[in-house]
Amino acid sequence: MIEVRNLSKHFGDKKAVDGISFTANDGEILGFLGPNGAGKSTTMNILTGYISSTEGEAIIDGNDILKNPVKAKASIGYLPEQPPLYMDMTVKEYLNFIYDLKKCTLPRNTHIADICRLVKIDNVYKRVIKNLSKGYKQRVGLAQALVGNPNVLILDEPTVGLDPSQIIEIRTLIKKLGRNHTVVLSSHILSEVQAICDKIVVINQGRIVADDTAENLSSSLSGEHKLSVKIDGPSKEVKELIESIPGVKSVTLIAERESYSEFSIESDENTDIRRELFSRMAGRNWYIIELKTSELSLEDIFLRLTMGEKIELKGGKRQ
Amino acid sequence: MTAIFRREFVSYFTSPIGYVFLAIFYCAAGFFFTLSSIQQGTTELNTVFSMMMFVLIVLIPILTMRTFSEEKKNKTEQCLLTAPVTLGAIVFGKFLAAFLVYAMGVLITLVFAVVVAAISTPDWLLVFGNILGLILLGSAFISVGVFVSSLTENQVVSAVLSFAIMVILYLFSAIASIIPVDFIARIFTSLSFLDRYNGFTYGSFDLSNILFFVSVTAAFLFFTVRVLEKRRWS
Numbered sequence A: 001m002i003e004v005r006n007l008s009k010h011f012g013d014k015k016a017v018d019g020i021s022f023t024a025n026d027g028e029i030l031g032f033l034g035p036n037g038a039g040k041s042t043t044m045n046i047l048t049g050y051i052s053s054t055e056g057e058a059i060i061d062g063n064d065i066l067k068n069p070v071k072a073k074a075s076i077g078y079l080p081e082q083p084p085l086y087m088d089m090t091v092k093e094y095l096n097f098i099y100d101l102k103k104c105t106l107p108r109n110t111h112i113a114d115i116c117r118l119v120k121i122d123n124v125y126k127r128v129i130k131n132l133s134k135g136y137k138q139r140v141g142l143a144q145a146l147v148g149n150p151n152v153l154i155l156d157e158p159t160v161g162l163d164p165s166q167i168i169e170i171r172t173l174i175k176k177l178g179r180n181h182t183v184v185l186s187s188h189i190l191s192e193v194q195a196i197c198d199k200i201v202v203i204n205q206g207r208i209v210a211d212d213t214a215e216n217l218s219s220s221l222s223g224e225h226k227l228s229v230k231i232d233g234p235s236k237e238v239k240e241l242i243e244s245i246p247g248v249k250s251v252t253l254i255a256e257r258e259s260y261s262e263f264s265i266e267s268d269e270n271t272d273i274r275r276e277l278f279s280r281m282a283g284r285n286w287y288i289i290e291l292k293t294s295e296l297s298l299e300d301i302f303l304r305l306t307m308g309e310k311i312e313l314k315g316g317k318r319q
Numbered sequence B: 001m002t003a004i005f006r007r008e009f010v011s012y013f014t015s016p017i018g019y020v021f022l023a024i025f026y027c028a029a030g031f032f033f034t035l036s037s038i039q040q041g042t043t044e045l046n047t048v049f050s051m052m053m054f055v056l057i058v059l060i061p062i063l064t065m066r067t068f069s070e071e072k073k074n075k076t077e078q079c080l081l082t083a084p085v086t087l088g089a090i091v092f093g094k095f096l097a098a099f100l101v102y103a104m105g106v107l108i109t110l111v112f113a114v115v116v117a118a119i120s121t122p123d124w125l126l127v128f129g130n131i132l133g134l135i136l137l138g139s140a141f142i143s144v145g146v147f148v149s150s151l152t153e154n155q156v157v158s159a160v161l162s163f164a165i166m167v168i169l170y171l172f173s174a175i176a177s178i179i180p181v182d183f184i185a186r187i188f189t190s191l192s193f194l195d196r197y198n199g200f201t202y203g204s205f206d207l208s209n210i211l212f213f214v215s216v217t218a219a220f221l222f223f224t225v226r227v228l229e230k231r232r233w234s
Helices: A040-047 A069-074 A091-101 A108-118 A134-146 A164-178 A190-196 A214-222 A235-243 A274-283 A298-306 B002-014 B016-038 B046-064 B069-074 B077-081 B087-119 B124-149 B155-170 B172-178 B182-190 B193-201 B207-233
Strands: A002-011 A014-024 A029-033 A055-060 A076-079 A152-156 A182-187 A199-204 A207-213 A226-232 A248-256 A261-267 A287-293
Touching: A002 A040, A014 A040, A014 A055, A014 A182, A014 A199, A014 A207, A029 A040, A029 A164, A029 A190, A040 A055, A040 A152, A040 A182, A069 A076, A076 A134, A091 A108, A091 A134, A091 B002, A091 B077, A108 A134, A134 A152, A134 A164, A164 A182, A164 A190, A182 A190, A199 A214, A207 A214, A226 A274, A235 A248, A235 A261, A235 A274, A274 A287, B002 B016, B002 B087, B016 B046, B016 B087, B046 B087, B046 B124, B046 B155, B046 B193, B069 B077, B069 B155, B077 B087, B087 B124, B087 B207, B124 B155, B124 B193, B124 B207, B155 B172, B155 B193, B172 B182, B172 B193, B193 B207
Parallel strands: A029 A182, A029 A199, A076 A152, A152 A182
Antiparallel strands: A002 A014, A002 A055, A199 A207, A226 A261, A226 A287, A248 A261
């Protein structure tokens, strides 16, 4: 479990992190989302005790990282932005070194072998790290974080440099780990955070701009009052018919194809027009080929939030 | 600490640095031994030992230049500093590894003593006193080098800077002789590595000299810890 209260870090005049607070519980995957230079890595470096905070406190599993560093660090596995690998060592030597460094008590050989199997580096186990590809280096970095089975995993952009199939593997792995660890991961890839995380903290210029679950973040911003629909029928008449549905504010024809026309419908926030739409179309024998609510993707939310546009979130809190 | 010590020690020999250091150390020591003992036909080893100070000034920076510089550059220090070990353990582990490599170099002087012993009986007490002096001088220089390497992430800068500092430390007694103010000159003299070390090579066994080198070692290791600590706060 991680508790962060009012954390700040100043580099001279620059406020890299400016009074952020959040909590990540056991069995929770928290995603840290923000553009480059938002303060993601700085926050993670503070959490792991690599640098100190100017103000505020970070508590890892009940131990303050500044007051009780050795104990707090013992329950953290950290994968920094650039995996801290000793290039002149083999994977075997390196993981054994980390094992000793972290003063592990788990059975050495089986523990390390388990980790290697988990992140799929057992086939390069005896090779020198210098000669490994970037994807493998990243995975050795992840393996290093897992040594000692720490409660808290802090992963700074864990899927950088991996190919698409590896990304899926690692995401699946992180999800699996998230069941019994506290995982904090940072990313600027929105779909990644959306796919893995239970909770998302959006950070920009050192401040938290949103802190909520992935679903809440997108649903609260869009609601179900914006529909995108594809209908097989004469476009002009269809449009008129939709406009006659009570609650509809505006209808826009987006595209006209041979087999269907696509519309974007905006309705009152409180009325759900989908059933009415269906029955009216059915009555005229026009076919609804596709009907979906046009929720904002995290991309849109993210852009809006970080552009400083004022958006009231229904479900979550905004700071 | 043992994990860091072991990794560091092994890495001296997975890279050329350990071999280069020992090879040059053995060559230089052998050269001085041949020149000052064998050529002169004496069993006296003191000259060898007093010449070794120059060798240390040149070689110790090579031994210590990468201690922290390389870690900083490759960001591997992140792994050490976020591990559940204290800064003191990290610094001491690294110091000990460099010290052990150095001690392996110093061992060659024991071989010289044995060679001398084949011809006549060396003054063993004097020999061991000298070896102790060399080891203490080396440990003080190594801690200076470790300290300097924590200041920069460039190994060349680290080596050159340590070399410069060691030369200045060596010149302390010369500096003292040109300072007209008496009490300042006395401070320089009492901090002179050369005078303190020569005490050993002259065959005098002075506890204050031993304490001096041990304190210098401890002080610079402490400074190194402070540098690492300070870096977290800036």
